[in-house]
Amino acid sequence: MLLKFMIYLLILFCITLNNISYGQSSMGNVLGRNTISLNGKWNYIIDPNNNAEGMGIAYDARPTGKTDFLEYYFDESASLQVPGDFNSQLTELTYYENYVWYKKTFAYKKNEKRLFLHFGAVNYKADVYLNGEKLGIHEGGYTPFQFEITDKVKAANTIIVKVNNKRYKDGIPELGYDWFNYGGINRDVNLIETPPNYIEDYFIQLKKGKSDVIKGWVKLDGKSVKQQVRIAIPELKLSVIAKTNDSGFVSFEFNAKVQRWSPENPKLYKVKVTSENDTILDDIGFRTIETKGTEILLNGKSIFLKGVNIHEEISAEKRKSVDEKDAFQLLSAAKELGCNFVRLTHYPHHEYMVRLADKMGLLLWEEIPVWQWISFEDTAVRYKMNYMMKEIIQRDKNRCSIIVWSVSNETMPTAKARFQSIAKLAQLTKQMDDTRLVSSAFNNIRYDKNQLSIRDSLIEYMDIVGLNEYLGWYTPWVGKPSEYVWKFDFNKPVIISEFGVEALYGNHGSADTASSWTEEYQEQVYKDNVTMFKNMSSLRGVAPWVLYDFRSARRMHGRYQKGWNRKGLLSNGGEKKKSWFVIKSYFDSIKN
Numbered sequence: 001m002l003l004k005f006m007i008y009l010l011i012l013f014c015i016t017l018n019n020i021s022y023g024q025s026s027m028g029n030v031l032g033r034n035t036i037s038l039n040g041k042w043n044y045i046i047d048p049n050n051n052a053e054g055m056g057i058a059y060d061a062r063p064t065g066k067t068d069f070l071e072y073y074f075d076e077s078a079s080l081q082v083p084g085d086f087n088s089q090l091t092e093l094t095y096y097e098n099y100v101w102y103k104k105t106f107a108y109k110k111n112e113k114r115l116f117l118h119f120g121a122v123n124y125k126a127d128v129y130l131n132g133e134k135l136g137i138h139e140g141g142y143t144p145f146q147f148e149i150t151d152k153v154k155a156a157n158t159i160i161v162k163v164n165n166k167r168y169k170d171g172i173p174e175l176g177y178d179w180f181n182y183g184g185i186n187r188d189v190n191l192i193e194t195p196p197n198y199i200e201d202y203f204i205q206l207k208k209g210k211s212d213v214i215k216g217w218v219k220l221d222g223k224s225v226k227q228q229v230r231i232a233i234p235e236l237k238l239s240v241i242a243k244t245n246d247s248g249f250v251s252f253e254f255n256a257k258v259q260r261w262s263p264e265n266p267k268l269y270k271v272k273v274t275s276e277n278d279t280i281l282d283d284i285g286f287r288t289i290e291t292k293g294t295e296i297l298l299n300g301k302s303i304f305l306k307g308v309n310i311h312e313e314i315s316a317e318k319r320k321s322v323d324e325k326d327a328f329q330l331l332s333a334a335k336e337l338g339c340n341f342v343r344l345t346h347y348p349h350h351e352y353m354v355r356l357a358d359k360m361g362l363l364l365w366e367e368i369p370v371w372q373w374i375s376f377e378d379t380a381v382r383y384k385m386n387y388m389m390k391e392i393i394q395r396d397k398n399r400c401s402i403i404v405w406s407v408s409n410e411t412m413p414t415a416k417a418r419f420q421s422i423a424k425l426a427q428l429t430k431q432m433d434d435t436r437l438v439s440s441a442f443n444n445i446r447y448d449k450n451q452l453s454i455r456d457s458l459i460e461y462m463d464i465v466g467l468n469e470y471l472g473w474y475t476p477w478v479g480k481p482s483e484y485v486w487k488f489d490f491n492k493p494v495i496i497s498e499f500g501v502e503a504l505y506g507n508h509g510s511a512d513t514a515s516s517w518t519e520e521y522q523e524q525v526y527k528d529n530v531t532m533f534k535n536m537s538s539l540r541g542v543a544p545w546v547l548y549d550f551r552s553a554r555r556m557h558g559r560y561q562k563g564w565n566r567k568g569l570l571s572n573g574g575e576k577k578k579s580w581f582v583i584k585s586y587f588d589s590i591k592n
């Protein structure tokens with residue numbers, strides 16, 4: 001456990017050496033803290049040419065004399081809702097990818113507590129200022145960050161955030177990704193109050209390979225952190241005391257007879273972590289996940305993952321998903337389909353999604369957006385990959401629904417540094433969290449008529465192999481689906497992590513012509529895939545691409561797409577396409 005904590009510190013150190021400036025890593029379990037919400041209306045100014053920086057906008061400058069004037073003024077500007085993307089809130093910004101400045105004022109009465117300014121996520125880069133002082137920056141549009149402002153806060157305060165959702169060659173994701181680039185302060189903003197010495201973070205899960213041993217660690221932060229800490233599960237009448245070292249860290253393990261969490265029985269326990277100065281509550285489920293040969297074992301029993309891919313979007317309203325209600329809508333649609341598994345594509349989703357999955361009994365695949373043409377040769381990119389994975393593991397490591405950390409999606413084997421970068425990231429992920437599986441989604445499948453195979457040196461580092469195949473769409477069928485044969489030279493479980501075809505809801509006609517974009521063609525391709533799956537002995541899960549039609553500027557067909565990826569089982573309005581019923585029937589036929 002100490003080794004894992006030291007790895008966190010090493011990543012931070014390496015990033016500092018490479019001149020990449022980030023906000024402080026988020027403390028654990030923000031939703032269980034004493035928070036003051038800063039959500040709501042924030043003033044904004046659009047800055048397409050990045051001119052405002054030199055005008056003093058970051059410091060909320062004001063004219064001081066009769067001859068002074070400024071060519072901006074926050075106080076009379078309009079407002080945007082936070083959390084929320086600016087693209088869907090302003091018609092003129094629908095496809096905007098550039099700078100927007102946000103401003104929020106708040107009053108605060110200082111006390112003996114420490115105070116942190118916490119952002120759930122800002123897409124893509126954020127420069128954060130408080131009362132004219134730059135707190136720092138954060139890069140990455142889907143992970144949380146914070147700044148301590150204990151000694152900087154006043155009675156009346158002004159936060160200004162420079163948000164930039166431009167695409168970068170050295171960004172993660174990079175230039176050409178295939179989902180909508182919703183910019184802005186997309187997730188909750190909170191002030192967090194803690195005692196001077198507080199519980200910074202903790203990790204409490206079943207020990208790898210053990211169904212009756214809970215293992216974990218606690219980390220305190222402050223000037224006096226050598227303390228006794230108590231980990232209690234009141235329902236089980238369990239209470240364990242441990243003592244932190246001079247750095248505020250302690251690891252522990254203890255026996256516990258728990259009801260193990262599963263999709264059929266999503267049991268969560270109230271867990272209480274107490275130090276001499278702080279207390280935090282969490283709802284934690286306990287389960288084991290491992291592989292044995294080609295099997296995936298949940299709590300020691302083989303399970304088939306009946307899944308679907310979900311983007312973090314409310315398609316009917318053409319906007320980013322931002323709250324618990326939105327998360328419930330998306331996960332409820334997956335449950336109605338018959339899913340026990342969801343792939344959160346292609347980036348970390350809102351924490352509400354993960355916590356609701358804990359409650360609703362849905363297993364999750366969570367990944368970072370190392371997507372296709374990442375610049376692996378760039379040292380800075382490799383550090384960003386590692387840091388982003390560290391950020392999301394730090395946020396979600398106590399959520400039992402997550403069974404897979406995915407390190408990449410459809411990366412090209414031709415990239416020179418790709419193998420080294422992803423292999424190291426997979427190793428690092430396992431070192432940070434050995435209680436879950438590591439995977440990647442591969443699309444470099446070899447098609448030799450109806451003989452299919454994949455060879456990739458990265459497979460050695462994966463617990464599960466994800467395959468994205470688009471037979472019937474990007475790759476035509478050759479012969480009968482029932483005669484297709486998959487040959488693997490590895491003994492690991494396989495998940496078809498993507499498959500599908502585009503169809504416009506309500507467009508009916510040919511079932512054998514791809515260019516018809518019909519529901520019937522989509523339906524037939526899904527039937528053909530289901531037929532092919534029966535010949536895959538190592539297949540342990542499938543996830544159709546995708547639950548809902550979703551927005552993508554790359555999708556330019558003027559009749560059928562119009563800026564939408566139409567591979568959804570559901571239309572952007574939520575109507576069920578014929579393919580939805582094929583998958584529903586297939587899932588209903590599978591008994592774990």
